[in-house]
Amino acid sequence: xxxxxxxxxxxxxxxxxxxxxxxxxxxxxxxxxxxxxxxxxxxxxxxxxxxxxxxxxxxxxxxxxxxxxxxxxxxxxxxxxxxxxxxxxxxxxxxxxxxxxxxxxxxxxxxxxxxxxxxxxxxxxxxxxxxxxxxxxxxxxxxxxxxxxxxxxxxxxxxxxxxxxxxxxxxxxxxxxxxxxxxxxxxxxxxxxxxxxxxxxxxxxxxxxxxxxxxxxxxxxxxxxxxxxxxxx
Numbered sequence: 664x665x666x667x668x669x670x671x672x673x674x675x676x677x678x679x680x681x682x683x684x685x686x687x688x689x690x691x692x693x694x695x696x697x698x699x700x701x702x703x704x705x706x707x708x709x710x711x712x713x714x715x716x717x718x719x720x721x722x723x724x725x726x727x728x729x730x731x732x733x734x735x736x737x738x739x740x741x742x743x744x745x746x747x748x749x750x751x752x753x754x755x756x757x758x759x760x761x762x763x764x765x766x767x768x769x770x771x772x773x774x775x776x777x778x779x780x781x782x783x784x785x786x787x788x789x790x791x792x793x794x795x796x797x798x799x800x801x802x803x804x805x806x807x808x809x810x811x812x813x814x815x816x817x818x819x820x821x822x823x824x825x826x827x828x829x830x831x832x833x834x835x836x837x838x839x840x841x842x843x844x845x846x847x848x849x850x851x852x853x854x855x856x857x858x859x860x861x862x863x864x865x866x867x868x869x870x871x872x873x874x875x876x877x878x879x880x881x882x883x884x885x886x887x888x889x890x891x892x893x894x895x896x
Contacts, residue, residue, distance in 0.1 A: 666786040666795025667829045671821045673803030674773065678818035681810025688811065697812040701867035704772065708864055711775070711857025714850045721892045722847050726854045729885030730878060733855075737877030746876045753816075764866075765816030767876065769809050770823040771863055773802050775856035775882065779828055780849060787832030795828070847893070848886035855885035 715723045753762050782794030810817040862875040
């Protein structure tokens with residue numbers, strides 16, 4: 664879990680830097696930072712979403728099905744509402760602010776993507792944390808920008824990185840074959856994650872709140888549908 668611990672450290676450091684300097688920026692500049700972050704997030708989301716092009720045509724169908732069905736399941740379970748409730752309670756105890764939005768946005772950005780999965784598997788199975796070290800640097804800079812606009816709540820995403828990324832590393836043997844680099848299932852997972860990140864960019868740009876939290880089941884359903892489809896082809 665060496666790579667994950669490095670990643671946690673860069674997120675916390677980036678959050679500290681961003682919070683310190685962001686609080687000193689005028690409101691208009693904070694809005695510009697947020698708008699720029701929304702644009703960059705959109706590019707990241709589109710790049711990840713297009714990962715389905717590396718797989719079979721059925722990969723695209725599985726991503727589509729995973730996102731649509733996952734959204735319905737998430738809506739029925741009230742995932743977004745539950746996550747929002749946790750964030751709101753934290754905000755209430757810390758004097759308000761944008762803690763909930765910062766935490767949720769940063770968690771998706773830092774925990775969805777091929778580097779998270781492949782890097783964690785490499786770290787867990789082979790002790791090779793090079794990919795996660797690269798991801799840690801990227802997340803560190805992203806956390807500076809996020810914290811400048813949204814505040815210290817970004818640092819809470821370090822917990823998500825520790826639990827999700829660390830959990831994959833500890834259970835790497837279970838994922839090595841299914842989510843190996845270049846696999847169709849990984850392409851579906853990455854693509855579904857990209858769609859969710861696009862949703863986050865729309866929210867950051869204040870265009871539309873698509874309630875991304877309710878689409879989280881898609882991250883499981885998309886690669887699962889790939890596995891099911893391959894059984895019948």
